[in-house]
Amino acid sequence: MATNTGPQVGVTLYSFTNPWLTRKFELDGLLREVAKRGMGPNIEIIGFQSFKEFPDVSDEFAEQFKMLMAETGLNPVSCAINSDRFLRPGQQPIDDASLVEYHKRQLRSAKKMGFKLVRYQFALPVELLPQIAPYAEELDIRMGVEVHAPMWSGHPAVQAYGEMYDKLDTPYLGWIPDFGGTASRIPESMLNAARAVGAKESLLDKLKEVWIEPGMSHEKAGRLREWAIAEGHPPAHIQAASLAFFILANNDPKSWAALVDRTIHIHGKFYGMDADGREEAIDYGTILPLFRDGGFDGTLVSEWEGHAYLPDDGFDQVEAHQSMCRRIFAGG
Amino acid sequence: MLPVERVIGEEGLSVGPDGLRLAMRLPWYRSLPFSTVEVASLSIDGEAVDLSAANVEYEGESWPLADLGEQTNAFWFVRDSAFLHLPNRSATAGSEHSVALTVNVSPPYIPGMKRANPQTQVLRVA
Numbered sequence: 001m002a003t004n005t006g007p008q009v010g011v012t013l014y015s016f017t018n019p020w021l022t023r024k025f026e027l028d029g030l031l032r033e034v035a036k037r038g039m040g041p042n043i044e045i046i047g048f049q050s051f052k053e054f055p056d057v058s059d060e061f062a063e064q065f066k067m068l069m070a071e072t073g074l075n076p077v078s079c080a081i082n083s084d085r086f087l088r089p090g091q092q093p094i095d096d097a098s099l100v101e102y103h104k105r106q107l108r109s110a111k112k113m114g115f116k117l118v119r120y121q122f123a124l125p126v127e128l129l130p131q132i133a134p135y136a137e138e139l140d141i142r143m144g145v146e147v148h149a150p151m152w153s154g155h156p157a158v159q160a161y162g163e164m165y166d167k168l169d170t171p172y173l174g175w176i177p178d179f180g181g182t183a184s185r186i187p188e189s190m191l192n193a194a195r196a197v198g199a200k201e202s203l204l205d206k207l208k209e210v211w212i213e214p215g216m217s218h219e220k221a222g223r224l225r226e227w228a229i230a231e232g233h234p235p236a237h238i239q240a241a242s243l244a245f246f247i248l249a250n251n252d253p254k255s256w257a258a259l260v261d262r263t264i265h266i267h268g269k270f271y272g273m274d275a276d277g278r279e280e281a282i283d284y285g286t287i288l289p290l291f292r293d294g295g296f297d298g299t300l301v302s303e304w305e306g307h308a309y310l311p312d313d314g315f316d317q318v319e320a321h322q323s324m325c326r327r328i329f330a331g332g
Numbered sequence: 333m334l335p336v337e338r339v340i341g342e343e344g345l346s347v348g349p350d351g352l353r354l355a356m357r358l359p360w361y362r363s364l365p366f367s368t369v370e371v372a373s374l375s376i377d378g379e380a381v382d383l384s385a386a387n388v389e390y391e392g393e394s395w396p397l398a399d400l401g402e403q404t405n406a407f408w409f410v411r412d413s414a415f416l417h418l419p420n421r422s423a424t425a426g427s428e429h430s431v432a433l434t435v436n437v438s439p440p441y442i443p444g445m446k447r448a449n450p451q452t453q454v455l456r457v458a
Contacts, residue, residue: 017361021335023342023411048362052409082441087367087404089438089446094404123441307361311334 007292008299009325010042010077012267013050015304015314020049024313027051028068035072039318042299044078044119044265047106055081055102057109065113077299078144078176078265079110083123099124100131107132107139117142117265119176122151126160129168136172143173144264149180150217152251153258165262174264177256178303179282183248186211187271187281193309194240203233207241212250221245243308253286260294268300273320277327288328300325336361339435339451341413345423346458352421353389355413359449360437363410366395366403370436371416372448376429381418390414423457431455 011034019025025033027050034040047054053061069076084102085093094102103124110118120143124132136143151158165173191204210224221242228238270279278284288300302321304314341355354374358364366388374381386397394417395403408414416433423429432452439445 014361018335021338021357021361021410046362048364048407049410052363052411054363054407082362084365084440086438086440086443087365088401089368089370093443121441123443307334307336309334 005297007266007288007296007329008042009268009322009329010044010075010299010301011039011318011322012044012046012078012080012301012303014044014046014080015302015307015318017049017307017314018311019313031068031072031074033315035074037315037319039302039322041073041075042077042301043074044080044267044299044301045076046080047109048082049080051109053109055105055109057112059112062109062112062114069114076113076115078117078119078301079106079113079115080119080146081106081110083121085123096125096128100128103132104135107136107141107143111139111141115141117144119144119146119265119267121146122157122161126157126164129161129164129173133168133170133173137170142171142264144176145174146176146178146267147181147259148178148267149183149247150249152181152249153255154251155181158259174262175259176265176267177259177263178267178269179256179284179287180247180269180305181249182251182253182255182287183281184250184253184283185281186244186248187306189272189280189306190244190309194237194243197236197240198234199237199241200233202231203228203237203241207244211244211248217245217249240309247305247308248281253283254290256287257290257294260291260296263291263296263298265298266291266296266300267303268321268325269303269305270317270321271304271306273317273324277320277324279321279324284324284328288325292329333451337449337451339433339449340431340453340455341415343413343415344458345429345431345455347423347425351417351419352423354416354418354431354433356416356433356435357413358408358410358437359435359447360410360439363407364437365440366390366406366408366414367401368438368440369400369408370438371397371400372434372436373432374416374434375432378430381421383418385419387417387419388414389417425457428454428456
């Protein structure tokens with residue numbers, strides 16, 4: 001039997017957050033639509049978005065889900081889980097034992113439904129990994145931590161995880177790059193959404209200027225806010241403009257090279273495809289060859305996040321993004 | 333308004349012998365424990381509603397609004413409406429009212445983040 005060599009392209013249902021929240025599709029209908037459009041077979045699903053029983057999925061639901069996968073021909077590669085440490089806002093995080101158990105519950109559910117790996121988060125303190133990794137090994141399910149903006153390979157949290165990964169030295173732990181941390185510019189579609197709520201060009205010009213300055217995202221957001229308030233821009237305009245700080249950072253796209261070896265899955269984060277079939281903010285042509293040439297043979301799932309500021313259903317966006325990724329992986 | 337910003341539910345405002353009910357949607361992309369959700373304010377026809385006796389109803393359960401912060405293991409599925417129940421408050425079926433609701437969410441994996449989500453809509457009482 002032939003084995004896969006090279007990266008696969010799939011989709012995360014997160015791209016279809018808008019039609020999901022408006023109840024346009026039930027879960028089975030959405031999965032059938034994904035299959036019909038040929039966006040799979042490899043897919044990612046966020047447990048707490050799509051499964052009502054999460055974090056503890058019943059055997060009955062898991063069976064139904066597996067039958068649906070068999071019927072549609074889809075392949076459940078990645079289940080996104082969450083590190084919900086702060087269950088009481090403004091108070092102390094939950095205790096370590098509860099947080100470890102919270103991860104185990106989600107790992108069991110993901111495994112039961114047939115997922116091959118989970119996406120987890122840096123909100124899990126790195127020192128708890130030695131308590132969770134052996135459980136993932138026992139269940140035979142891999143765990144990839146999502147390297148999401150403002151993080152990138154050089155972030156201190158990524159480095160601390162990397163040291164723990166070296167220490168634990170297991171193939172069950174790896175990275176899931178998201179690419180939002182290495183955007184080269186703010187998407188024009190995001191700026192247009194801010195314009196649509198009334199943000200003035202002077203505010204957006206200042207945003208572009210502050211966004212590329214060095215420093216932490218929240219500090220830069222504070223800097224823009226201070227300036228904008230002094231200049232008399234209304235809070236709604238400042239909020240629309242500030243979104244860029246929380247989902248995009250402009251670190252070096254080539255810096256992903258440092259994480260390729262332990263990358264087990266990729267979030268192909270994107271905001272909008274331009275008329276030439278390129279992502280408007282993230283330089284895929286620079287980034288994807290690093291993974292292809294570095295031997296990555298997992299799945300890149302197209303993750304359209306324009307729904308943070310646009311009402312689009314996401315389907316056409318994902319189709320265009322998948323075409324681009326396949327073209328680049330093929331050497332085009 | 334984007335789907336992820338919506339806080340007034342499709343089922344709208346209804347009246348029964350035990351008071352008024354307002355459908356609420358969770359303004360986030362995933363389910364959250366009720367403990368991370370805060371019903372910050374409600375006004376009807378421009379008048380602030382006293383929420384001290386209000387309850388939140390979901391899937392056959394009901395909690396005093398003041399105790400919502402204790403519900404760390406009750407998850408609000410992101411596709412479902414929960415209902416804000418206002419005992420001792422009434423309205424005429426068929427009448428129309430401007431309803432302004434603000435729901436705050438503090439996603440439990442993002443320390444310090446609190447997002448305020450206001451929405452105003454004219455609803456016909458069912």
